Amino acid sequence: MNSLDNIRFVLVGTTHPGNIGAAARAMKTMGLTKLHLVEPLHYPNAEATARASGADDVLANATVHSDLVSAIAGCHQVFGMSARLRHLPVPVVDPRQAVEQIQQQPDDTQTAILFGREHSGLSNEELDRCHHLINIPANPDYSSLNLAAAVQVFAYELKMSFDPSIEVGRIGEDREAIDAKDLDHLYQHFEQSLTEIGFLDPANPKNLMRRLKRVFNRADLDRNELQILHGILRAAENNKGERS
Numbered sequence: 001m002n003s004l005d006n007i008r009f010v011l012v013g014t015t016h017p018g019n020i021g022a023a024a025r026a027m028k029t030m031g032l033t034k035l036h037l038v039e040p041l042h043y044p045n046a047e048a049t050a051r052a053s054g055a056d057d058v059l060a061n062a063t064v065h066s067d068l069v070s071a072i073a074g075c076h077q078v079f080g081m082s083a084r085l086r087h088l089p090v091p092v093v094d095p096r097q098a099v100e101q102i103q104q105q106p107d108d109t110q111t112a113i114l115f116g117r118e119h120s121g122l123s124n125e126e127l128d129r130c131h132h133l134i135n136i137p138a139n140p141d142y143s144s145l146n147l148a149a150a151v152q153v154f155a156y157e158l159k160m161s162f163d164p165s166i167e168v169g170r171i172g173e174d175r176e177a178i179d180a181k182d183l184d185h186l187y188q189h190f191e192q193s194l195t196e197i198g199f200l201d202p203a204n205p206k207n208l209m210r211r212l213k214r215v216f217n218r219a220d221l222d223r224n225e226l227q228i229l230h231g232i233l234r235a236a237e238n239n240k241g242e243r244s
Contacts, residue, residue, distance in 0.1 A: 011036070014040045020045075021047045028055035036063045075110045076105070078129055079111070081134045090132065093133070095134055100155075177223075178223055186221075198239065
């Protein structure tokens with residue numbers, strides 16, 4: 001299977017430096033790092049760095065070329081991104097179909113994805129160097145995406161195909177797991193507290209406790225959350241005692 005490290009995004013003739021930075025950010029969020037620039041109008045540029053918003057390493061390692069030929073040198077397959085379907089003998093695929101083709105290539109296959117100018121896209125001469133044209137299905141009445149948005153769409157499709165895993169957890173918080181005994185204790189505490197405050201009638205409980213158990217079984221509670229619930233129940237009990 002091919003690797004994301006073998007895929008380069010080539011921005012051709014980008015006129016707005018902010019789009020370069022935004023494209024770098026879109027790439028980094030999806031694990032892509034190989035950025036190539038062909039004759040950018042303004043680069044390096046402070047606005048590109050600002051729009052990169054933390055993807056400075058992708059910008060710093062970007063390769064600037066004076067022509068497209070050098071930007072795609074060594075690539076075995078070249079895809080051209082275009083919003084316009086042209087009357088050219090170039091096979092047209094959507095992003096997912098393009099990613100499928102990339103995945104099927106040998107491990108050492110080098111791939112280039114070309115993105116054209118903001119206002120005019122890729123020229124016919126540049127498309128002549130592409131093996132396939134990628135078209136993002138969009139509103140036919142307004143199909144032109146911002147450059148960085150197009151980069152994000154394709155980068156996302158690559159990420160989902162190469163590594164769709166989601167890292168479960170919460171930023172800045174270590175979750176301590178609880179076990180069945182902890183939940184049983186919580187359920188007992190709920191039954192005791194709800195009875196004490198008059199919300200649960202032991203003589204006619206119906207399905208209240210069963211439904212509460214279902215709620216908390218779905219909730220995937222951690223140790224901190226468990227302690228919060230016990231604290232709420234104790235506060236409710238104390239408040240009931242004070243009013244009595």
